[in-house]
Amino acid sequence: MTVSLQGNTALVTGAGRGLGRAFALDLARHGAKVLVNDIGGDVSGRGEGRVADEVVREIKDMGGDALANYDSVATYEGGFNMVKQAMDAWGRLDIICSNAGFLRDQAVHNMKEEDWRDIIDTHLTGAYNILRHAWPVFRQQAYGRVVLTSSNSGFVGNFGQANYGAAKAGLIGLMNVLKLEGAKYNVNVNCLGPGAATRMTENLVPEERLKTMGPELVAPAVTYLCSPQCDASGMIIEASSGDFGRAAIVRNGRVHIDDPTADKVEARWSQITDLNGAQPYWNMQQTFDQYYASKSAS
Ligand SMILES: NC(=O)c1ccc[n+]([C@@H]2O[C@H](COP(=O)([O-])OP(=O)(O)OC[C@H]3O[C@@H](n4cnc5c(N)ncnc54)[C@H](O)[C@@H]3O)[C@@H](O)[C@H]2O)c1
Numbered sequence: 001m002t003v004s005l006q007g008n009t010a011l012v013t014g015a016g017r018g019l020g021r022a023f024a025l026d027l028a029r030h031g032a033k034v035l036v037n038d039i040g041g042d043v044s045g046r047g048e049g050r051v052a053d054e055v056v057r058e059i060k061d062m063g064g065d066a067l068a069n070y071d072s073v074a075t076y077e078g079g080f081n082m083v084k085q086a087m088d089a090w091g092r093l094d095i096i097c098s099n100a101g102f103l104r105d106q107a108v109h110n111m112k113e114e115d116w117r118d119i120i121d122t123h124l125t126g127a128y129n130i131l132r133h134a135w136p137v138f139r140q141q142a143y144g145r146v147v148l149t150s151s152n153s154g155f156v157g158n159f160g161q162a163n164y165g166a167a168k169a170g171l172i173g174l175m176n177v178l179k180l181e182g183a184k185y186n187v188n189v190n191c192l193g194p195g196a197a198t199r200m201t202e203n204l205v206p207e208e209r210l211k212t213m214g215p216e217l218v219a220p221a222v223t224y225l226c227s228p229q230c231d232a233s234g235m236i237i238e239a240s241s242g243d244f245g246r247a248a249i250v251r252n253g254r255v256h257i258d259d260p261t262a263d264k265v266e267a268r269w270s271q272i273t274d275l276n277g278a279q280p281y282w283n284m285q286q287t288f289d290q291y292y293a294s295k296s297a298s
Pocket residue numbers: 013014015016017018019020037038039040041042043045051071072073074099100101102122123149150151152193194195196197198199200201
């Protein structure tokens with residue numbers, strides 16, 4: 001099957017540069033009309049600019065259709081405005097790439113409350129601000145595709161990123177619930193763990209490596225996840241340098257201890273924490289079913 005987004009419309013946040021720009025261009029290349037959102041701030045999320053205009057021009061130059069939006073994802077009104085702008089212009093909204101973001105790294109004992117809040121407001125609440133307004137549209141259309149740009153920092157941790165790692169891991173929880181709420185309406189929600197050479201990584205990754213990490217090498221995963229050809233939902237897909245894979249939260253089987261005490265837990269610790277045979281689950285009900293099945297088998 002050929003991946004095609006003909007007739008689809010997309011909203012990509014933080015699409016004025018970096019990964020978001022690459023996503024917007026690739027979605028447009030596959031036929032989607034794109035609302036290019038970007039507040040145009042600096043790498044710490046301060047200031048404003050019109051970087052979205054340039055990406056709109058690039059899409060139009062290749063024969064596509066695009067509009068710019070300069071709202072902040074960090075406000076509820078901003079999310080509303082984006083969805084309304086796409087609906088007013090094109091009458092439907094099929095794809096959301098919630099991608100806007102910035103960094104305010106500090107070890108937690110030095111982290112200002114403002115830096116905690118601003119990061120959560122943009123990366124995590126920013127996704128809610130858009131999806132809250134897009135969701136009724138998705139239900140009405142009985143169709144939607146969502147990619148939430150998460151991060152390895154949230155999957156496994158990265159020193160100095162308590163605010164960012166918490167927000168990015170929060171997106172996994174958001175995905176886990178919305179994949180269930182969207183299933184009946186053919187609305188799929190997935191998370192992306194990208195690695196790419198952007199201004200966000202230019203001082204963190206060795207220069208030689210950055211040369212192999214173009215954002216355009218990540219974009220094909222996003223385009224596929226956002227296509228009608230893809231029926232995956234609730235997955236964490238990692239993509240960098242043309243390498244693609246899946247990460248997941250897995251659970252092992254339970255270890256039953258009669259009359260448990262801390263000493264007995266200590267004695268069984270290696271068994272309790274053994275991930276051999278561990279697997280991901282679709283929802284909470286499945287975890288209960290697995291639990292009761294193991295009880296009745298024993
Ligand atoms: N580059 C990587 O390797 C990497 C790795 C993991 C996760 N990410 C995530 O990918 C996303 C894109 O990052 P990037 O590397 O392209 O960085 P980038 O700085 O090049 O692009 C981010 C864009 O988001 C915009 N933005 C910031 N706050 C906004 C707001 N409130 N409203 C609208 N736009 C806003 C910025 O103006 C900027 O253009 C981010 O969510 C980032 O956390 C990037």
